[in-house]
Amino acid sequence: MSTERPLALVIDDEPDICELIVVTLERMDIDAEQAGTLEEARRLLDEHRFDLCITDMQLPDGNGIDLVAEINRERPELPAAVITAYGSMDAAVQALKAGAFDFVPKPVDLGMLRQLVDGAMRLTRGPRIDRRSRDTLLGESPAMQKIRGTIVKLARSNAPIYISGESGTGKELVARTIHDKGNRREAPFVPVNCGAIPSELMESEFFGHVKGAFTGASRDKQGLFQAADGGTLFLDEIAELPQPMQVKLLRAIQEKAVRPVGGEHEQPVDVRILSATHQDLAQLVETGDFRQDLFYRINVIQLAVPSLRERRQDIPMLVDHILGRLTGDGDHRIRVSDTALGTLRAYAFPGNVRELENILERALTLCEGDTIEAEDLQLPSHEGNGTAGTTEATPEPSEDFALDDYLADVERNVVVKALEKTHYNKTAAAQLLGISFRALRYKLKKLDME
Numbered sequence: 001m002s003t004e005r006p007l008a009l010v011i012d013d014e015p016d017i018c019e020l021i022v023v024t025l026e027r028m029d030i031d032a033e034q035a036g037t038l039e040e041a042r043r044l045l046d047e048h049r050f051d052l053c054i055t056d057m058q059l060p061d062g063n064g065i066d067l068v069a070e071i072n073r074e075r076p077e078l079p080a081a082v083i084t085a086y087g088s089m090d091a092a093v094q095a096l097k098a099g100a101f102d103f104v105p106k107p108v109d110l111g112m113l114r115q116l117v118d119g120a121m122r123l124t125r126g127p128r129i130d131r132r133s134r135d136t137l138l139g140e141s142p143a144m145q146k147i148r149g150t151i152v153k154l155a156r157s158n159a160p161i162y163i164s165g166e167s168g169t170g171k172e173l174v175a176r177t178i179h180d181k182g183n184r185r186e187a188p189f190v191p192v193n194c195g196a197i198p199s200e201l202m203e204s205e206f207f208g209h210v211k212g213a214f215t216g217a218s219r220d221k222q223g224l225f226q227a228a229d230g231g232t233l234f235l236d237e238i239a240e241l242p243q244p245m246q247v248k249l250l251r252a253i254q255e256k257a258v259r260p261v262g263g264e265h266e267q268p269v270d271v272r273i274l275s276a277t278h279q280d281l282a283q284l285v286e287t288g289d290f291r292q293d294l295f296y297r298i299n300v301i302q303l304a305v306p307s308l309r310e311r312r313q314d315i316p317m318l319v320d321h322i323l324g325r326l327t328g329d330g331d332h333r334i335r336v337s338d339t340a341l342g343t344l345r346a347y348a349f350p351g352n353v354r355e356l357e358n359i360l361e362r363a364l365t366l367c368e369g370d371t372i373e374a375e376d377l378q379l380p381s382h383e384g385n386g387t388a389g390t391t392e393a394t395p396e397p398s399e400d401f402a403l404d405d406y407l408a409d410v411e412r413n414v415v416v417k418a419l420e421k422t423h424y425n426k427t428a429a430a431q432l433l434g435i436s437f438r439a440l441r442y443k444l445k446k447l448d449m450e
Helices: 015-027 038-047 064-074 089-097 110-125 142-154 171-180 199-207 243-255 281-286 292-298 308-327 338-346 352-366 403-421 426-433 437-446
Strands: 007-011 031-035 052-056 080-084 102-105 161-164 189-193 232-236 272-277 301-304
Touching: 007 015, 007 038, 015 031, 015 110, 031 038, 038 052, 038 064, 052 064, 052 110, 064 080, 064 089, 080 089, 089 102, 089 292, 102 110, 142 171, 142 301, 142 308, 161 171, 171 189, 171 232, 171 272, 199 243, 243 292, 281 292, 308 338, 308 352, 308 403, 338 352, 338 403, 403 426, 403 437, 426 437
Parallel strands: 007 031, 007 052, 052 080, 080 102, 161 272, 161 301, 189 232, 232 272
Antiparallel strands: none
């Protein structure tokens, strides 16, 4: 056996299925070892270095998903795929949650199997790439370090991912980074805003149409699924999909095939689905505005993108990056004064990073000289800023609510307001707040506002 050929482990207690998969792999120049039990599979895993593992779910001595979880934990570099019973989407979702790279249903479709194997080989035998994402997902806060580490793991899978987060946090950037770090990076990344497509055109936009399907269909048209074939389809603001389209989308995801409007046959598509919305999808499921079965299918893995309020320490880095992009990276760079930077760090940013970009772009126009001052920022004094005298409603506690963070935001904004009113005279600001100068200095240090 040539050591240069990839090696796969095939685990199934049905000899016919095992033989079918092994023959298919051999025709793809991949050698294979066979196992009929988990015990035998674990022994082979200890003896060989495999490039791919394909396992059945139900085995004589246990469940293949348990093995997938072990591989994901102990050998994260090894892609593991699962063979599921026909029509068992629950089992497929369970396998993907356990860390499976992908799944193939019984009876095994050889075209789907080859696609799966090609994807796995691109992961393990493809050119090495830098999987770090600091150049795009900036920030050294714990929240950003965690999300970058999670992206590296998620990029190795074909599992659908639901990206949640407030408007302006960078959900599309996260989706694009997952695509760029995975085995589909050479294929298209197709983003679509579901709320921007008229409902009457939605089916044609997603699945395409054939010539003559309706008035105005003068030629065949490729849909978004076909355009993303082999790559990633990012469904932004998926909560905006009307119910009839939710049904059609669910079928396309489950069957891995689409039928163009006016077409007679379904077309197979190999697409990874990433979706996002700023709305609470779980709440929409509760109210009946979003289908539970579709939510279950797209929410195999959920990735929460932190708001800018949750990573204030990243603001200086983001400011520097955004200004560099807006002004160029020449020797003569616009800078932000310490006072203006402190004001930014105290602001609540309801619009998150997108709002920060808009604020800095406006400040560049207003500032005199090469320094942006606090007054150039023109931050709202009563909308979403948590300052004294606002009309903002008291927030409703939720699962993600952090009382300490909320109170710190309120305290920070009140301190900034006092400093602004006294033209940043700390002694006068302390008197205005009814505290000692030493107490104000302590608060500035505690709130990271020095």
